[in-house]
Amino acid sequence: MPVPPASQVTVRAPAKINLGLAVGAPRPDGFHPLATVYQAVALYDDVTAVSREDGEITVEVLGDFAAEVPADDTNLAARAARLLQTEYDVEAGVELTIRKTIPVAGGMAGGSTDAAATLVACNRLWGLQLTSADLERHAAVLGSDVPFCLVGHTALGRGRGEQVTEVMSRGTFHWVFAIADGGLSTPKVYGELDRLRPLRRVEPPEVDPELLSALLTGEPAALAPVLSNDLQAAALSLRPKLGETLQFGLERGALAAMVSGSGPTCLFLAPDSRRAVDLAVDLADSGLCRMVRQAEGPVPGARIIPGPAR
Numbered sequence: 001m002p003v004p005p006a007s008q009v010t011v012r013a014p015a016k017i018n019l020g021l022a023v024g025a026p027r028p029d030g031f032h033p034l035a036t037v038y039q040a041v042a043l044y045d046d047v048t049a050v051s052r053e054d055g056e057i058t059v060e061v062l063g064d065f066a067a068e069v070p071a072d073d074t075n076l077a078a079r080a081a082r083l084l085q086t087e088y089d090v091e092a093g094v095e096l097t098i099r100k101t102i103p104v105a106g107g108m109a110g111g112s113t114d115a116a117a118t119l120v121a122c123n124r125l126w127g128l129q130l131t132s133a134d135l136e137r138h139a140a141v142l143g144s145d146v147p148f149c150l151v152g153h154t155a156l157g158r159g160r161g162e163q164v165t166e167v168m169s170r171g172t173f174h175w176v177f178a179i180a181d182g183g184l185s186t187p188k189v190y191g192e193l194d195r196l197r198p199l200r201r202v203e204p205p206e207v208d209p210e211l212l213s214a215l216l217t218g219e220p221a222a223l224a225p226v227l228s229n230d231l232q233a234a235a236l237s238l239r240p241k242l243g244e245t246l247q248f249g250l251e252r253g254a255l256a257a258m259v260s261g262s263g264p265t266c267l268f269l270a271p272d273s274r275r276a277v278d279l280a281v282d283l284a285d286s287g288l289c290r291m292v293r294q295a296e297g298p299v300p301g302a303r304i305i306p307g308p309a310r
């Protein structure tokens, strides 16, 4: 049955982490081929979309990291709305309110997930009746991580990360995140990786089959030794102090410690939820990071939820 348009829609969209991130040599278009395993974690931004009769697209950003997010046409959520409005000749506009919890420029796809949320919200708001496959196609134009943010759970990412296929994962993993002061620019981190390694010797990226097997066990102790991130060395080269954060987490009971995506957020795998709380408290007291968050994964991708009262 067709879903009718709505006057207001709120979509909750998760942060992502990369459990494995293998990066190849840059392609002619400048992007790097990836073989990655994404996982969506329960750290969310909420995007509320309200229809505007005048055709304008506006953005307001609230929450922890609001001051660091552009509230203009360059915002990826605004670009997502503009893309659907242009493609489907929509006369209405949209007022977008983004409530941010995911760190900005933190290597957790915060901007990408806001764009994914906006695609889902505008699809309903404007009654476009687009399928998941349609939304994923538009998502890929907006950014490499945006299709995964629609899909969520645990998934393989190929191409530049935009070709997503879900993979099996058992159970729930307990993650702790140390959010650093200030972000890292993704292009700079990829550039640093290219500078650090002789490109002639870079192999085509492959997903580690042991990582996929570990996900099937649902055991954090099996997953810990097979987590990997090719961008970590580059992020550490640009931000050497992250090494101290990683080391601190390992000393305080994390089974594994790794930079998240292009950083500078550091992620820690805890043995269970209780020890995740202990680790989060220790990290918060350490003075090594700006804030600490705890979240489990996997969780679904961008989904409509009952909206806040306005």
Ligand code: C5P
Pocket: 030, 031, 032, 033, 034, 142, 143, 144, 145, 159, 160, 161, 186, 187, 190
């Ligand atoms: O796709 P997205 O817009 O999120 O990528 C941001 C930047 O990160 C790109 O402009 C590129 O410099 C870098 N990138 C890359 N290879 C990828 C994904 C991103 O070089 N697979």
